[in-house]
Amino acid sequence: MKKLILPVLAGLLLAGCESDEEKAAAYTEQQVEKLYGVKAETVKIEEQQGYGSTIVIVLASLFGDTYNLTLKTEDDLSFSASIYDDLSQFHVDYVTKKHETLLKIDDEYQKLAAILEENGISDFILMPGFEATIEASGKIKAENANAGQIIDALTEMSAKLIKNVPYSLALNMETEEPGEPIVSLPYKQNELGELTGVLEKQLQAFRLHRRFDETVKNELRTLGLTGTSFLDERTEVNEETYYDQSISLSFIESYQEENLLKAMELIRGNGMAEAEVSLFSPEGSRTDSCKASVLMDAADLKRCYGL
Incomplete structure (x- = not known):
């Protein structure tokens, strides 16, 4: 019995000795693999200093220390993350960094981005949303936009960012009408047909609104x-x-x-x-x-x- 108890106690003691930095790094690496299907290793971690505006200091006192991390994937992509020491708040910019990298080096990804441009999308970027959600952000002109082509391109691009794990896709696009963006809820992979319908319905509203201003208004006179x-x-x-x-x-x-x-x-x-x-x-x-x-x-x- 003593032989069994001693290793267990030793394991508990070692676990208790794990530092906050080590816990934060381990949790971040686990979350990156869980959300995006990629393995990443923490290469740098440092505690965020408690200086800055009053609100920053107050938040730090409420939620505890924040750690800033730099991680690197197996294909040598570096990205950053931040996490509270109680593991309650977590942010990582893997999606954006991977998107920016593929735009530079991946011919197929560049062709997909070109399809988005042909459909009236500019200043385009893919960003992390809540949990395993990819948020497509940018500016869109509704007149010549094809919802099906846009969602198909975004789906193929997302598949290059997230590997073998479920994800959702959401839209957050500025339009030519100030203060009236095209924003959608997150849609899972098996619901992207619904997202196409949502986008087309929104695009059509903007097309008709602009047609009224450019054509119908003059004919009414x-x-x-x-x-x-x-x-x-x-x-x-x-x-x-x-x-x-x-x-x-x-x-x-x-x-x-x-x-x-x-x-x-x-x-x-x-x-x-x-x-x-x-x-x-x-x-x-x-x-x-x-x-x-x-x-x-x-x-x-x-x-x-x-x-």
Whole structure:
């Protein structure tokens, strides 16, 4: 019995002697392999110094010491990480560093990046999201963007970053409309078809919004109307965010029923049948809104607008 107990006690004593730095390094290496499927070794670790702004010092007192690490993979890629000594907070920039490296040395990866550029994406970067999530960030022009090609390219690029472990993909793209980005929830590998649908739906809203400003608005003036297109943010039950188009019309001079019906036909003809259309009445008050798809005749106008 003594022979059995002594090795166990020795193991416990050795485990208890493991330093905070060693624990932080071991945990980080385990997480990198778990999240990204790559083995990495810590080559440098140092405690973050307790100086800086008041908020930094306060956070350090709340969460404990923070360690900054430099790690290196088997293919000689160096990247950094940071972790609290209680292992409660963890950040690693492996995804971004691998992305930047492949853009320089991998011909296939460069071709995939070129596909994204052809689809209106610029200032593009892949970043780590929560857990094993890759976040595609950049700027996007909706006009010529093909959602299927974009998600296919991102899927192939992600497969070069994360090896043999499940991951999710999320979008965070600036658009040409300030303050109205295309942002998605994370979608798992077997859900990327859904992400394609989400992206296409969002892109279409931006396309129609821009088409209104560039084409429809001028044609409305020939009918004695002015109009403005809006993108209204909507969150669905699953917490995914979309944009719906709404249009506000007003007569330059007097109300003309025939021209208003022609305006509805013009809006529908430009793919905006699902847009909610409201009208500023001759008295200057704003009416309720109805979809352009249901405003087909005088009776519909009266029912919706009370005119």
